[in-house]
Amino acid sequence: MPLDLSYDDPASDVLLDAATGVRRSILPGGVRLLTQTDRSVRSATIGLWLPVGSRDETPAHAGSTHVLEHLLFKGTPRRSAMDIATAFDEVGGDSNALTAKEHTLYYGRVRSSDIPMAVDVLTDMITASLLEQDALATEREVILEELAMAEDDPGDIGYETFLADVLGPDTAIGRPVGGTAASVEALTIEDVRAHFTEHYRPDNLVVTAVGDLDHDELAGLLQDGLRRGGWELEPGRLPSRRQRPAHPDASGAAAGSAADVAALAPHRLGRPTEQNHIYLGGRGLTALSEDRHALSVLMSVLGGGMSSRLFQNIREQRGLAYSVYSFSAGYRDAGLFGMYAACRPGRTTQVVELLAEELARMGERGIDELELARAKGQITGSFALGLEDTSSRMGRLGTIELVHGRYTSVDETLERIAAVGAGDVRALAARLADSFSTRVEVGPES
Numbered sequence: 001m002p003l004d005l006s007y008d009d010p011a012s013d014v015l016l017d018a019a020t021g022v023r024r025s026i027l028p029g030g031v032r033l034l035t036q037t038d039r040s041v042r043s044a045t046i047g048l049w050l051p052v053g054s055r056d057e058t059p060a061h062a063g064s065t066h067v068l069e070h071l072l073f074k075g076t077p078r079r080s081a082m083d084i085a086t087a088f089d090e091v092g093g094d095s096n097a098l099t100a101k102e103h104t105l106y107y108g109r110v111r112s113s114d115i116p117m118a119v120d121v122l123t124d125m126i127t128a129s130l131l132e133q134d135a136l137a138t139e140r141e142v143i144l145e146e147l148a149m150a151e152d153d154p155g156d157i158g159y160e161t162f163l164a165d166v167l168g169p170d171t172a173i174g175r176p177v178g179g180t181a182a183s184v185e186a187l188t189i190e191d192v193r194a195h196f197t198e199h200y201r202p203d204n205l206v207v208t209a210v211g212d213l214d215h216d217e218l219a220g221l222l223q224d225g226l227r228r229g230g231w232e233l234e235p236g237r238l239p240s241r242r243q244r245p246a247h248p249d250a251s252g253a254a255a256g257s258a259a260d261v262a263a264l265a266p267h268r269l270g271r272p273t274e275q276n277h278i279y280l281g282g283r284g285l286t287a288l289s290e291d292r293h294a295l296s297v298l299m300s301v302l303g304g305g306m307s308s309r310l311f312q313n314i315r316e317q318r319g320l321a322y323s324v325y326s327f328s329a330g331y332r333d334a335g336l337f338g339m340y341a342a343c344r345p346g347r348t349t350q351v352v353e354l355l356a357e358e359l360a361r362m363g364e365r366g367i368d369e370l371e372l373a374r375a376k377g378q379i380t381g382s383f384a385l386g387l388e389d390t391s392s393r394m395g396r397l398g399t400i401e402l403v404h405g406r407y408t409s410v411d412e413t414l415e416r417i418a419a420v421g422a423g424d425v426r427a428l429a430a431r432l433a434d435s436f437s438t439r440v441e442v443g444p445e446s
Helices: 064-071 081-089 112-128 133-150 154-167 181-186 189-199 215-228 258-263 291-301 309-317 345-365 369-388 390-404 410-418 424-432
Strands: 013-017 022-026 032-037 043-049 095-101 104-111 207-211 266-269 274-281 324-328 337-345 436-443
Touching: 013 181, 013 369, 022 133, 022 215, 032 104, 032 215, 043 112, 043 390, 064 095, 064 104, 064 133, 064 181, 064 189, 081 112, 095 215, 104 112, 104 390, 112 215, 112 410, 133 154, 133 181, 133 189, 154 266, 154 274, 154 337, 181 345, 207 215, 215 266, 258 345, 258 436, 274 324, 291 309, 291 337, 291 345, 291 369, 291 410, 309 324, 309 337, 337 345, 345 436, 369 410, 410 424
Parallel strands: 032 207, 266 436
Antiparallel strands: 013 022, 022 032, 043 104, 043 207, 095 104, 274 337, 274 436, 324 337
């Protein structure tokens, strides 16, 4: 059974999975450390997670989490920006960061002999970044170019618009992760420093690492690095529990059936493209939903590959689109589902109808045993193959800690996928087919 991850014992040190060597400790200061030792490799991936993302920003400071992520690479009292850039390059490793809606991650992958360097650099960045005005001025321009690049991509701008329309453009989780050009231009260095001071602290930090490493040695390196950067690691301190205002209408209200899709007024974004990029869907499941494994099977059958229904019907049999697929996204208290296709403008109405009809048909008639077996094989196979990589396993441990709060082994996860039945998929498809609310199109002006 899944194992609850305790926040209440400052001396917590638990072997979560004896078979695979997953271990979790709460270190001084409330720092959480999860590792998986794998002696079959000669490398390790280390991730430093903060449970703060774009949904934790105020509208006036939208984009500040992403801006801060960029600035942490711009220098500390001990290292210049060039020192940080070359530290991993000169040992053949790699390092990067990402900002999401509910977390920020800084990570590095190196040979096991270079773990001390990687920990030193990453902890230096998150504890002692200079956060200077000149660096903000320069990096602001880089981020504005990044936002402009997304505006030029019909896929990026279409998905962001779809997500905002489904979850609410005026809600914290519905806003773009990177903010807008206007909000980024308005940010001051004081805003960024305040964001850093509020969220970057020991009881918020989660560290996950997988590879050729020793848990206790890594714990010592982490504590040394954090203290060197100026953090006080108070003995006995417990990890912070992230409390967010609930997303409004998190359960999702039925907005319309597949038969009503034709009446959905599209949110049109005019772009000088040859194709019309279509996004169609509505509210879906949260990341914690008990039906999330059924959703994975549903998405695989519906539009998860070349054998999927959407690909076969719309592309292979009718030749109406080159790219067509389904997708979903889940957060702690919100989620969405959708389908995408790109086609010549004159085919839009037909393609939209076919997208909606395919999901409705699945809800009415279900799926056959061959489709069910094929989908389970695709999901379990890709899941298992992904876990051959230390970076994927590092990410899985971070998700377990920050999202689920319960440890589930790989075998238990595979068992849950195997337990999904055709009836589960049919019932979920019927629910989603009655929840269409949003249609976004990016393409040439009519």
